[in-house]
Amino acid sequence: MIYAANFKTNHTRQSTKTYLETLAQKLADKRTEDRVFIFPPATALDSYSGNFTVGAQNAYPTQNGAFTGEIGLEQLEEFGIKTILIGHSERREYLKEDQETVVTKYTYFMAHGFEIIYCIGEPLEVREAGEKAVADYLLSQFEGIDLSYEKLIVAYEPIWAIGTGRSATVEEIASTHAMLRSNMDRPLLYGGSVKPANIKEITAINGVDGVLVGSASLDVESFSEMIFA
Ligand code: PGA
Numbered sequence: 001m002i003y004a005a006n007f008k009t010n011h012t013r014q015s016t017k018t019y020l021e022t023l024a025q026k027l028a029d030k031r032t033e034d035r036v037f038i039f040p041p042a043t044a045l046d047s048y049s050g051n052f053t054v055g056a057q058n059a060y061p062t063q064n065g066a067f068t069g070e071i072g073l074e075q076l077e078e079f080g081i082k083t084i085l086i087g088h089s090e091r092r093e094y095l096k097e098d099q100e101t102v103v104t105k106y107t108y109f110m111a112h113g114f115e116i117i118y119c120i121g122e123p124l125e126v127r128e129a130g131e132k133a134v135a136d137y138l139l140s141q142f143e144g145i146d147l148s149y150e151k152l153i154v155a156y157e158p159i160w161a162i163g164t165g166r167s168a169t170v171e172e173i174a175s176t177h178a179m180l181r182s183n184m185d186r187p188l189l190y191g192g193s194v195k196p197a198n199i200k201e202i203t204a205i206n207g208v209d210g211v212l213v214g215s216a217s218l219d220v221e222s223f224s225e226m227i228f229a
Contacts, residue, residue, distance in 0.1 A: 001203055002153065002189055002210025003227045004037035004117060005217030006057065006085065007044075016044035019220045024050030026224045035210075036227060037117070039085055042071055047079045055083030055117070058091060061108030073112060083115040087141065089159045103144035115151040117189070117212065124160035127172075135179050147184040154188050155212040156180060161192025163215055168192060170205055177207035199226040 011019065020038065027036060027050060036052040048054055060070035076082075086105050091097045097105075109116055120141040126133050138156070146152075156176055161168050168176070173190050180188060190202055191212030202208060217223040 001033075002035045002037070002187060003223070004039065004155070004189065004191075004210065004212045005223050006039045006088070006191075006212055006214050007041060007218065008057070008090070008214055009041060010218050011040055011044060013044045013046070016040040017046070017048075020048045020050060020052070020054075022220045023052060023224060024048075026220075027051035027227070030227060034227065037083060042075075045076070045079050045081060053083050053115070054079075054081060055085065055115070056081055057085050057088070059084060059105075059109070061105045082113065083117070084109050085117045085119065087119040089119065089121050089157060089162060093159075099141065099143055102141075106145055110146060110149050110151075113151065115153070116149070117153045117155050118145060119155045119157055119191070119212070121157040121159050121162070121192070127158060127160060131175065131179075134176060138176070138180065139183060142183065147186065149186075152186045153210075154180065154184065154186055155191050156188060157191035157212060163193070165193050167194065167198055167202070170201055173202065174205050174207060177205065181207055194226070196222055196225045196229065199229045203229075 030051055037055055038052055039055050039057045056076055059076055060067045060072050062072040064072050064074040087102045120138050122134050122137045126137045158168050177188055187209040189210045189212045190208050194202055194211045194213045195216035
């Protein structure tokens with residue numbers, strides 16, 4: 001299983017360090033087939049050691065240059081960061097990243113050999129319009145994305161389930177993952193209100209290869225409880 005923690009705009013450099021030191025101890029005897037990813041805020045990126053991979057929540061598709069407020073490849077390479085989240089719904093919605101922007105980032109970081117967790121997910125009105133609408137919407141988020149990239153991991157995160165405490169049902173996850181699977185052949189995560197109370201039923205779903213966790217990952221006890229559930 002893959003367990004990925006997305007801190008979003010939470011944790012400081014200091015608290016991330018403490019978190020990762022604790023996590024490193026806990027993961028000393030994790031199952032070898034499991035993989036753990038942590039996406040701290042950009043200010044907390046550093047070279048950490050432990051049985052996990054640290055990635056960037058975002059970066060600009062450039063080596064360096066005049067892009068005020070952004071970080072590029074040079075700032076990631078300093079810490080050996082070779083993993084990135086692309087297409088998260090919060091960036092699509094609040095930071096106005098359209099599919100073209102997302103594709104540009106994807107293509108750039110793929111060309112630089114990054115492991116990419118590529119996020120897709122539908123808003124509530126699309127979910128309420130039925131499965132065909134959901135499929136059309138999600139597949140449109142694959143437009144321009146090279147799904148054959150061997151370092152791609154896809155994360156399905158219904159927007160209405162993110163940070164709301166309301167996860168998608170087992171049936172919704174199972175049917176959406178089955179639809180996505182018939183269109184690509186890479187590891188597929190579920191995200192959206194994953195927590196210790198529902199981790200087991202979610203990871204038991206056929207077609208779920210792991211989880212991308214926000215709120216419930218902020219506390220290292222809660223996140224490691226999920227890894228060892
Ligand atoms: P959540 O966030 O676990 O707080 O719902 C998931 C995500 O946005 O990756």
